[in-house]
Amino acid sequence: MHPLELPFSRAGHDRAAHRRTEPDLVGRLRADPSTRVLALHGGRLAVVGQEIPRATLLPPAALLDAPVDASWAFLGEADGTAYLSVVLPDGDETLPPGAAAWAGLRQIVLGQSGALAAAEPDVVLVHGLSVAAVALAGWHSTHRRCGRCGEPTAVVQAGWARHCPVDERETYPRTDPAVIMAVVDDADRILLGHAATWPAGRFSTLAGFVEAGEALEDTVRREVAEETGVVVGTSPGDVVYRGSQAWPFPASLMLGFRARAVATAVQTDDEEVTDARWFTRDELAAAAASGEVGLPGRHSIARALIEEWFGRELPAR
Ligand SMILES: [Zn+2]
Numbered sequence: 001m002h003p004l005e006l007p008f009s010r011a012g013h014d015r016a017a018h019r020r021t022e023p024d025l026v027g028r029l030r031a032d033p034s035t036r037v038l039a040l041h042g043g044r045l046a047v048v049g050q051e052i053p054r055a056t057l058l059p060p061a062a063l064l065d066a067p068v069d070a071s072w073a074f075l076g077e078a079d080g081t082a083y084l085s086v087v088l089p090d091g092d093e094t095l096p097p098g099a100a101a102w103a104g105l106r107q108i109v110l111g112q113s114g115a116l117a118a119a120e121p122d123v124v125l126v127h128g129l130s131v132a133a134v135a136l137a138g139w140h141s142t143h144r145r146c147g148r149c150g151e152p153t154a155v156v157q158a159g160w161a162r163h164c165p166v167d168e169r170e171t172y173p174r175t176d177p178a179v180i181m182a183v184v185d186d187a188d189r190i191l192l193g194h195a196a197t198w199p200a201g202r203f204s205t206l207a208g209f210v211e212a213g214e215a216l217e218d219t220v221r222r223e224v225a226e227e228t229g230v231v232v233g234t235s236p237g238d239v240v241y242r243g244s245q246a247w248p249f250p251a252s253l254m255l256g257f258r259a260r261a262v263a264t265a266v267q268t269d270d271e272e273v274t275d276a277r278w279f280t281r282d283e284l285a286a287a288a289a290s291g292e293v294g295l296p297g298r299h300s301i302a303r304a305l306i307e308e309w310f311g312r313e314l315p316a317r
Contacts (some may be wrong), residue, residue, distance in 0.1 A: 003255065004242040004243040004271070004304055004305070004308055005304065006128055006166050006243045006244075006245060006256075006301060007302050008020060008124065008128070008245060008246075008299065009123075009243050009244060010124070010128075011124070011128030011129075011132075011154060011243060012018055012078055012122070012124040012125030012126075012128050012129075013075065013076040013077060013078040013083060013125055013128055013129055013170045014075050014077055015075070015132075016074075016076045017160070019074065019077075019158070019159040020074060020158040020159075020160050021157060021158075023159075025074055025158045026073070026074055026084060026158055026159070027269070029060075029082045029084055030060045030063075030072070030084065031060070032060070032082070033059060033060065033061065033104045034061065034080075034081060034082075034177070035059070035060050035081070035082045035083070035084060036057035036058065036081055036082075036084075037057070037058045037059070037060075037062070037083070037084045037085065037086055038055045038057065038058075038061060038075070038083065038084070038085045038086075038129055038130065039055070039058060039063065039085075039088060039099065040065045040085060040087045040088065040132045040133060040134065041058070041087070041090075041091075041093060041102055042090060042102070042135050043104065043134065043137065043138060043141070044102040044103055044104050044105075045102065045103055045104075045105065045108065045130055045133065045134065046058070046095055046096055046099035046101075046102060047099065047100060047101055047102070047108065048098075048099065048100045049104040050100075053100075053101065053103045053107065053108050054108060054110050054123075054126050054127075054128055054130075055098075055126050055130045055133070056099045056166050056240050057083075057129075058096055058098050058099065058127070058219075059098075061249050062085055062096045062097050062098050062099075063096055065076070065092075066086055066088060066096075066281050067088065067089050067092070069089050070086050070087060070088050070089060071086065071087040071137075071140055071159070072084055072085070072086050072159060073086075073133070073136050073155075073158060073159020073160065074134050074158035074159060074160075075129050075133060075136075075247075076129075076132075078226060082266050083129055085129075085136065085137065086134035087137045087140065087141075092129060092271075098228075103241055105131065105134045105248065105249075108130060108250065108302075109127075109299060111308055119288055121203060124260055131233065131246045131248055133186070133247075135173065135175075135246065135250075136159060136160070136167065136173055137246035138248055138250040139174065139250075139251065140142030140155070140159075140162070141174040142212040142250075143162060143171060146164035146166065146167065146169065146171070147171060148164070148167055148169060149166050149167055149200075151164055151165065151166045152164075153171070153187045154177045156170065157170075157190075160172070160173065161173075169203070170246065173251075174212075174251060175246075175252070176251050176252050176253070176254045177208060177209070177210040177252075177253050177255055178207055178208060178209045178210065178247070178253065178254055178255065179206055179207060179208060179216055179219045179220050179223065179254075179255050179256075179257060180206070180207040180254045180256050180257070180301055180302055180305065181206055181207070181212060181220050181223075181224065181239075181256070181257040181258070181259045181305070182242075182257070182258050182259070182305040182306060182308065182309050183205075183206065183224055183228075183230060183232060183259045183260075183261050184257075184258065184259070184260060184262050184309055185260075185261040185278065186260075186261075187280075187282075188280075189207070189278040189279055189280050190278070190279050190284065190306065190309050190310075191228065191230055191261065191264075191266075191276060191277070191278055191279075192204060192205065192206075192275040192276065192279060192284075192293075192306070193205075193206050193225075193227060193228060193268070193275065193276040194273065194275040194276070195270065195272060195273055195274070196272060196273070196274045199294065201291070201292060201293055201294050202216070202293075202294040202295075203275075203277070203293050203294070203295065204295065204296045204302045204306075205296075205305050205306060206224055206227055206228065206273070206276075207223070207254070207302075208220070208222075208223030208226075208227070211251075212263070212316060216239075216241070216255060216257070217239040219258075220232060220239045220257050220259050221234070221239070223231070224259065224261075226269055227268065227269050227272055227273040228266050228267065228268055228269075228273060228276040229260050229265060229266055229268070230257045230261050230263065230264055230265070230266060231261065231263035231274075232260065232261055232262065233259075233261070233262040234262050237260070238259065238260040238262075239258075239259050239260075240257060240258045240259075241255065241256070241257055242256040242257055242258055242305060242308070243256050243301065243304070244256060245300070245301040254301050256301045256304070256305050258305070258309075263291060264278065266278070272275065280313070281310055284306075284310065284314070285310075285314065285315070288314050288315050289315045295314060
């Protein structure tokens with residue numbers, strides 16, 4: 001198979017991880033007027049743009065009034081510009097000057113219309129910075145204390161680790177791997193499922209979290225079997241990696257696969273997945289065009305996996 005085209009599988013910035021231990025890196029970059037800052041509050045980003053919101057890249061001067069307990073991080077650099085994020089404390093929702101609104105990352109991602117040129121360098125840059133900033137902020141918000149002894153921890157490494165002063169232990173942002181798969185049978189049909197929590201008619205690829213001590217290929221087979229009763233093969237090539245997408249809601253990494261079904265009878269679990277159907281290309285094209293079936297968003301890995309099987313873009317929702 002050719003490489004899968006995923007619009008956001010590469011970032012537009014260099015994380016420059018080697019700089020995180022420079023003395024007072026964040027303080028020095030805050031004093032540099034060429035630095036740009038992404039501001040967050042309550043898990044949402046300060047954005048500009050109405051229909052297609054995108055994170056505002058603010059000069060440090062816009063955040064001179066940031067409270068002392070705001071939490072800063074060094075996101076990286078691109079073309080000589082350094083990028084920081086700042087999480088403003090709960091309570092005060094005042095927008096920094098230059099920002100139009102607070103918006104969640106989900107709203108930003110889903111707001112990107114099909115017309116948006118995801119290949120544009122600045123779109124990729126802002127998206128990559130936004131995903132990293134939200135993922136990092138989410139981790140800090142739930143890891144303020146040491147997981148071993150319970151003491152409050154301090155932010156170190158320019159926002160990329162927390163340090164426990166009691167047992168000298170450092171913890172790092174965690175990412176939870178999840179698999180997402182296009183299951184295809186030998187008649188070249190695709191299996192799509194409908195989750196209990198989705199609007200009527202919405203169908204997408206199956207997905208699920210990797211369990212402790214589990215290989216990705218086994219997760220693919222287990223999740224497909226649990227949710228739909230369909231059996232994915234164990235031969236070489238029956239589960240093939242296709243690409244990934246960061247999905248910080250709150251901390252997932254979606255790992256995309258193509259999987260080959262060797263038994264196709266559908267029996268949904270009726271808990272997570274309440275319906276699952278095999279579609280030929282003609283059936284899916286007709287169902288999507290008529291609105292009978294709603295497909296995942298234009299820039300999602302689910303959409304990319306479905307369209308890779310389909311062979312071209314499917315009609316928009
Ligand atoms: Zn500790």
